[in-house]
Amino acid sequence: MFRSGATGPIDASSAFSTPTPAPSPTAPELPQLRIPTSAQDVTDTTKQAASWFDTHWASWLAGGLQIVLIIVLALVLRVVVSKLITQLIARMARSHDQHEESRLGGLLANHGVVNPERRQQRSEAIGSVLRSMASFTILGTAALMVLSALGMNLAPLLASAGVAGVAIGFGARNLVTDFLSGVFMIMEDQYGVGDEIDTGVATGTVLEVGLRVTKLRGANGEIWYIRNGEVKRIANMSQGWATASVDVQVGYKEDLQRVEDLIQQTAEGLSKEAPYDELVWAPVSILGVESVAADSVMVRIEARTAPGKAPVVARALRQRLKTAFDQAGIKVKEEATAVATGVAITSVEPSPPSALSDPTSPRYRAAEPIPQPKPPTDDPTLQKP
Numbered sequence: 466m467f468r469s470g471a472t473g474p475i476d477a478s479s480a481f482s483t484p485t486p487a488p489s490p491t492a493p494e495l496p497q498l499r500i501p502t503s504a505q506d507v508t509d510t511t512k513q514a515a516s517w518f519d520t521h522w523a524s525w526l527a528g529g530l531q532i533v534l535i536i537v538l539a540l541v542l543r544v545v546v547s548k549l550i551t552q553l554i555a556r557m558a559r560s561h562d563q564h565e566e567s568r569l570g571g572l573l574a575n576h577g578v579v580n581p582e583r584r585q586q587r588s589e590a591i592g593s594v595l596r597s598m599a600s601f602t603i604l605g606t607a608a609l610m611v612l613s614a615l616g617m618n619l620a621p622l623l624a625s626a627g628v629a630g631v632a633i634g635f636g637a638r639n640l641v642t643d644f645l646s647g648v649f650m651i652m653e654d655q656y657g658v659g660d661e662i663d664t665g666v667a668t669g670t671v672l673e674v675g676l677r678v679t680k681l682r683g684a685n686g687e688i689w690y691i692r693n694g695e696v697k698r699i700a701n702m703s704q705g706w707a708t709a710s711v712d713v714q715v716g717y718k719e720d721l722q723r724v725e726d727l728i729q730q731t732a733e734g735l736s737k738e739a740p741y742d743e744l745v746w747a748p749v750s751i752l753g754v755e756s757v758a759a760d761s762v763m764v765r766i767e768a769r770t771a772p773g774k775a776p777v778v779a780r781a782l783r784q785r786l787k788t789a790f791d792q793a794g795i796k797v798k799e800e801a802t803a804v805a806t807g808v809a810i811t812s813v814e815p816s817p818p819s820a821l822s823d824p825t826s827p828r829y830r831a832a833e834p835i836p837q838p839k840p841p842t843d844d845p846t847l848q849k850p
Contacts, residue, residue, distance in 0.1 A: 531614045539607035546599045554592035590651050594676075640677065642694035647676035650693060656701050661773055663700040664691055706746055707775040709768045711782050714761050716796035721762065724795060725751050728766060731789045735782060736768075744774045749782075760799040 613619055634641065651674065656662045660671045662681070667689040669681035679696070681689040715724050732749035735741050747769035755765040770778045790797065 528614055528616075532611050535607055535610045535614065539603050543600055543603045546603065547596055550592055550595045550599065554588045554595075594648060594651070639692075639694060643677040643692050646693035646696065647674075647679075650674070650679075650696075651676075655699050656704070660701055660703040662702065664696050665698050666695070667691060703772040705772060707770050707772050709770050709775040709779040709782070711766050711768075711779050711786075712755060713764045713766065713786055714797050715764065715790075716799045717758070717760050717762055718799060719762070719795055721754070721764070723793075724764065727789055727793055727795070728764070728786060731785045732766070732768065732782060735778075735785050741778060741781060744771050744778055746770060761797065 609619060612622075650656070656671055656674070656679075658671050658674060662668070662671060664679075664681070667681055667683065669683040669687075669689060671679065672682050672688070673680040675693075677693060679691045679693060681691060683689055713724075713728060715721075728751060729749070736745040736749070745768055749766055749768045752765045752767060754762055756763040766782075768778055768782065
């Protein structure tokens, strides 16, 4: 079709063929791509593509099966680990009489101190953290294995991740410290929402417990944001039970046995009345004489109460004891007496403030004004001759 004098026909396939780069020694050999212009070229190109496909289909199938297997194993492992964590959390949440306390259960369950509802909430929080960490680890490892199966070189990626991890570790070490401290605070149940705690830098009611920051409501209504990594000690006034201590003062001459019996009766009556029947958790204990003075004796008593209810119980107990002492005629203090030379003096006349105030004293008379001379009289008998 195309002719050119003496040069002969021009090969269209060679004229319009695109140059192909030389294959690299590591990359798989790809068929040369060119535009077929004849039936023979179409046949040759088809044979080359079929040959290349026959050569590499096995590696494609093996790689695809490997990727599918990695994904399936990762998902199965994630489900198994999640179920194991759920069973562990359920075992932690059980009461002490339902299972034997294991070493991990004894560390996390904290039996005898935390009520079942509180233990359930803490177990759910711990389970959520553990499941998130397990999912991140398993799925992240599976993603790296899939990229490796696709033929990607992971060395630069891992090196970059290592450098980034070191940089983040140095720059955000306080953040990591806060996070780890928050995880252990939740696992050990050091405090929870609604607890009254003292962190050393602030005291108040817990409003929110996070993995990095704890929020407190202070006594004056202020809100404190405390980083978990900065907390060195924690005093929890709302966990377990509280102790109400009351010092009872009675007269020195009162019968202590009678006083103790009256205190015991009054305390038992208080513990059986609402709402104190739910606040007093143990019988009131009389510890004995705390101190002895010249006119009184101090007796100390204690009562185990619900957390945070010790002041309420102590005030009610003092009020009931005051009423009981008044009805029984028990004095809280002996009358004051003045003792001189071994003889008790019940009443002493007050002495004058000074000698000048006593009209009979010589100093008072000496301080009297000099009388004025009397005027002369008209009596002739008194006149001189």
